Amino acid sequence: MAKPGRLGVGIIGAGKVGAVLGAALRAAEHAVIGVSAVSEASRERAEALLPGVPVLEVQDIVERAELVLLAVPDDALPDLVEGLAKLGAWQPGQLVAHTSGRFGVGVLHPVRAAGAIPLALHPAMTFTGMSLDLTRLLDCTFGVTADAAMLPIAQALVVEMGAEPVAIAEADRTLYHAALAHGSNHLVTLVAQASELLRDVGVESPERMLGPLLRATLENALASGESALTGPVARGDVGTVRAHAEALREFDGGGHGDILAAYLAMARATALRAEGRGLLKPDQLKGLNDALDQKED
Numbered sequence: 233m234a235k236p237g238r239l240g241v242g243i244i245g246a247g248k249v250g251a252v253l254g255a256a257l258r259a260a261e262h263a264v265i266g267v268s269a270v271s272e273a274s275r276e277r278a279e280a281l282l283p284g285v286p287v288l289e290v291q292d293i294v295e296r297a298e299l300v301l302l303a304v305p306d307d308a309l310p311d312l313v314e315g316l317a318k319l320g321a322w323q324p325g326q327l328v329a330h331t332s333g334r335f336g337v338g339v340l341h342p343v344r345a346a347g348a349i350p351l352a353l354h355p356a357m358t359f360t361g362m363s364l365d366l367t368r369l370l371d372c373t374f375g376v377t378a379d380a381a382m383l384p385i386a387q388a389l390v391v392e393m394g395a396e397p398v399a400i401a402e403a404d405r406t407l408y409h410a411a412l413a414h415g416s417n418h419l420v421t422l423v424a425q426a427s428e429l430l431r432d433v434g435v436e437s438p439e440r441m442l443g444p445l446l447r448a449t450l451e452n453a454l455a456s457g458e459s460a461l462t463g464p465v466a467r468g469d470v471g472t473v474r475a476h477a478e479a480l481r482e483f484d485g486g487g488h489g490d491i492l493a494a495y496l497a498m499a500r501a502t503a504l505r506a507e508g509r510g511l512l513k514p515d516q517l518k519g520l521n522d523a524l525d526q527k528e529d
Contacts, residue, residue: 239327242297243267243282244290244312246274248361249331250303251281253353256369256393257301258282266293277361294321299389301353302330310339317342327385329353333409336377336402351386352377352405355395356412369393375400375408422498425491432483458509465502468516473499474523496524 241262243254246269258264266288269275278287294300294316304312309332316322324347328340333354340350354375359365372395378386383399390397400408423446427438435441452460464472477496484492503520506512512520 238262239298240265240296241299241301242288242293243278243285243301243303244293245303246278246282246287247303248277248359248365249355250301251277251361252359252365252369253301253303253331253355253393254285255281255363256366257299257389258285259366260392262299262392265296268293281361281363291316291319291321294323294326297326299327299329302328302332304330306332306334309335313340313342317346320346322346322348324348327351329386329389331355333375333412334406336400336405337379338402349382349385350378351382351389352400353386353390354409358416366394369395372396373398375405377402377405421490422494425494429483429491458505461502461506461509461511463502465499465520466506466511468506468512468520470516470519470523473520474526477524477526499524 239257239262241254241257241264243250243264243266246254246267250267251274254264254267264282264285266286267278267282268290269278269287275287278285288296290312302309302312309330313330322328322343326343326348328343328348329351330340331354332339332352333356336352337344337350340352343350352375355369355372356375357365357368357372374390374393374395374397376383376386376390376397377400387397387399423442426442430438430441449460464476477492477499480492480495483489500521503512503517503524507514507517
């Protein structure tokens with residue numbers, strides 16, 4: 233016997249996120265009635281994660297689904313929602329959820345105008361589009377936005393997928409998404425830059441050298457916040473910071489590459505935060521900034 237409150241779910245966008253969340257909802261005994269998949273990769277992903285689910289046209293999915301999950305790129309979402317509204321596709325009482333981090337429910341205004349119920353369910357996780365993501369969902373948080381009366385529905389859907397819902401106000405969605413992108417995306421860039429430098433000095437496996445250091449740093453930062461801050465900037469070691477900047481300027485061909493720019497920006501930000509915590513005196517902060525501002529002769 234099916235659980236009460238099970239929904240017919242339609243997935244628009246069988247990308248890495250849509251296919252995985254569809255599989256998670258299916259595991260919670262919701263019926264996935266159809267999925268849209270344009271590229272060969274998305275079709276293969278749908279077949280692997282949602283076996284037996286038919287690949288349908290978008291309008292057919294919206295017509296048949298009680299819950300429509302819009303898992304499309306941020307920039308494509310407004311036009312998709314508006315286009316379906318012009319076709320009269322949205323139905324009164326239908327649940328319509330998107331997975332964009334940037335948007336809240338405002339982008340779903342055409343959905344609301346048709347009498348459907350808008351929800352924003354953004355998983356704060358990087359997806360591979362493979363079954364291992366289903367396990368990762370158990371340790372994942374979703375940024376959830378909905379009208380107050382509908383928030384319990386959004387939260388329940390996230391809990392059914394095995395994750396934890398956290399309510400984000402409509403006005404805070406862009407800042408929320410910026411925080412996640414800054415932390416996650418820029419971490420990848422920093423690791424890539426550090427690996428490039430290590431390879432340049434002859435380290436054959438930078439990941440083996442960086443792995444233990446970065447894992448410990450991340451765990452300490454998450455557990456202890458900025459009290460975990462160490463290193464030459466936090467110590468006010470001006471000579472070391474100046475040497476770093478000079479070496480990176482030379483490596484970057486006079487300062488035209490991305491590594492020096494990133495180091496200088498992060499070192500300045502670190503210095504300001506270290507001073508704010510009382511780790512640096514004003515004269516140390518000035519010395520660090522002078523070292524960071526130093527140009528080639």
